[in-house]
Amino acid sequence: MKSKSKLQIIEAAGVTFSRFGFKKTTMDDIAFAAGKGKSSLYYYFKNKEEVFEAVTALEADLLKEEINTALKQTQKSTDKLRTYIYLRMNRFAAKGNLHVALNDNFLATFSFIEKIRNKHKEYELKMITSILSEGVINKEFKPMNVDFIGSALLTAMIGFELPILQNPESNVEFGKKINEVLDMFLYGICS
16 A cells, blocks of 8 residues: 555656656656655655656556456456457557556666566456457357467557557547457458
8 A cells, every 4th residue: 555645746756757758857846746855755766767667557557447347347258358458548549657658669778667568568468368268268259379369469459559649539539440450350351
């Protein structure tokens, strides 16, 4: 459980990183945004990298919570897959700090970013393969190598991020695009 003060710093840092970016944000900026002295930041975090890691962890936790809540309300595996992918892609379209950590080439030089990327990829693969396995067991999906197909689906989603992010649209158009891609994945492109 995070203390109220630490959570306040993480939330303020999230806004600050979103506004200025990781590179330009300073510990002074974060302290000012949190309404704290810089010494308070150093009580909880060694450096800016640790703060950013905490921000992305919080965003990832919120995304996981949102996804888990939505999946509990869904019965069919195809609907679970649609829900998962829609929520995931929608969160990335919002361009939060987690998205930046997973996609910014500048940040790739930091070892802590690799840790964030690996942890998130592991979560995503586990989620996708779990949905696919459930679908195979329930005979909604044909038998398959769920690890390979899950990895292929995640790779495809990552490939679709850039085109979706470059062309901001209404939620309706965004939803249509996601559904078209999922229909192609689930039912193929043959008529």
